[in-house]
Amino acid sequence: MSEQMRATGLAAELGAQTPIIAAPMAGGPTTPELVVSTWSAGGIGFLAGGYVSAAKLAEQIDQVRAAAPLFGVNLFVPNPVLVDPSEYLRYRLRLETWARHYRVELPENPQEDDDAWQEKLQLLIQQPVPVVSMTFGLPESHAITSLQRVGSRVLQTVTSSTEAALAQEAGVDGLIVQSNQAGGHSGTWSPHQPLGKTTTPQLVRRIRAESTLPIWAAGGIATPAAAQDAIAAGAEAVLVGTVLLRSPESGAITAHKSALADADHSGTVLTRAFSGRPARALRNEFTEEFTASAPSGFPAVHYLTHPLRKAAAAQEDSRAVNLWAGTGFAEASTDPAADIIRRIAGH
Numbered sequence: 001m002s003e004q005m006r007a008t009g010l011a012a013e014l015g016a017q018t019p020i021i022a023a024p025m026a027g028g029p030t031t032p033e034l035v036v037s038t039w040s041a042g043g044i045g046f047l048a049g050g051y052v053s054a055a056k057l058a059e060q061i062d063q064v065r066a067a068a069p070l071f072g073v074n075l076f077v078p079n080p081v082l083v084d085p086s087e088y089l090r091y092r093l094r095l096e097t098w099a100r101h102y103r104v105e106l107p108e109n110p111q112e113d114d115d116a117w118q119e120k121l122q123l124l125i126q127q128p129v130p131v132v133s134m135t136f137g138l139p140e141s142h143a144i145t146s147l148q149r150v151g152s153r154v155l156q157t158v159t160s161s162t163e164a165a166l167a168q169e170a171g172v173d174g175l176i177v178q179s180n181q182a183g184g185h186s187g188t189w190s191p192h193q194p195l196g197k198t199t200t201p202q203l204v205r206r207i208r209a210e211s212t213l214p215i216w217a218a219g220g221i222a223t224p225a226a227a228q229d230a231i232a233a234g235a236e237a238v239l240v241g242t243v244l245l246r247s248p249e250s251g252a253i254t255a256h257k258s259a260l261a262d263a264d265h266s267g268t269v270l271t272r273a274f275s276g277r278p279a280r281a282l283r284n285e286f287t288e289e290f291t292a293s294a295p296s297g298f299p300a301v302h303y304l305t306h307p308l309r310k311a312a313a314a315q316e317d318s319r320a321v322n323l324w325a326g327t328g329f330a331e332a333s334t335d336p337a338a339d340i341i342r343r344i345a346g347h
């Protein structure tokens with residue numbers, strides 16, 4: 001039996017019993033139920049603020065707040081990766097065969113937005129939550145201090161020593177150290193650059209040696225042993241994402257849940273093919289065909305492939321769906337989220 005893990009440091013101060021955090025997963029997988037279930041197991045759940053409107057996020061916050069006093073909210077920080085217009089057209093052309101197959105129209109011109117950053121920030125300032133985490137970039141320091149002034153702890157997702165140092169300088173309360181083992185989008189601030197091969201414990205150890213901030217580790221953690229490794233490397237807590245995707249509380253679409261349990265999807269790949277930003281997904285026909293040639297460009301490439309992904313998902317056809325998954329995907333089970341959290345904590 002592995003030893004039972006207890007929350008320490010910032011997580012304990014916030015009121016968590018266990019150092020296991022449900023990672024924010026935008027695009028549907030995170031639900032208020034998943035966040036509440038995590039809290040019921042003694043951990044901290046994060047709502048995913050990305051892609052939803054500020055009004056929808058407010059609704060989800062109210063729903064969680066009614067049941068759980070401790071939770072976090074994650075936001076995408078505007079850090080536009082502008083797509084080269086000719087590369088956009090070239091990619092759009094290559095996607096045409098798939099568009100014809102699924103009978104969808106692809107947007108002709110790149111569509112950019114900032115994920116309603118100001119509105120969501122204002123919402124969190126007016127209706128404060130215990131923890132706010134940021135990904136994709138570092139917000140301006142007034143955003144960090146405004147959130148801290150209303151009582152929130154601000155955590156910054158970092159993927160390198162350089163990002164960790166800049167985040168500490170900007171005054172955040174803690175770091176989410178995410179390695180490239182993580183499922184879904186990398187939080188990297190410079191998505192044009194390759195992500196490197198550092199494992200989660202290696203990255204935690206490196207940043208622990210340089211930073212005095214609390215570290216919560218993310219990437220490929222799906223077993224008690226992996227959680228213990230990250231904690232032994234210097235993390236106070238760990239975030240788990242993929243391992244929760246098949247739980248009944250997860251809002252992941254059927255094609256995604258089934259693919260995670262399907263031996264045909266035998267591995268994961270880092271790819272820009274779906275969104276123009278590096279993300280780890282199960283290999284499927286789409287990643288095989290487009291990973292090598294897809295351009296950088298977020299959110300323009302996300303919007304470009306959206307009609308394909310939506311049509312494929314509606315048919316429960318996993319070939320063109322972004323099957324986000326971290327390296328520990330084989331451990332994802334259909335158990336209730338609270339049981340998964342307790343299992344990883346060694347309870």
Ligand SMILES: Cc1cc2nc3c(=O)[nH]c(=O)nc-3n(C[C@H](O)[C@H](O)[C@H](O)COP(=O)(O)O)c2cc1C
Binds near residue numbers: 221222326
């Ligand atoms: C389906 C999915 C969606 C994700 N969406 C977000 C997100 O909205 N914001 C964010 O900061 N991280 C997001 N991530 C990354 C997770 O927060 C976390 O870093 C990752 O799940 C940890 O690795 P693991 O999946 O191997 O456990 C997502 C991950 C997945 C699998």
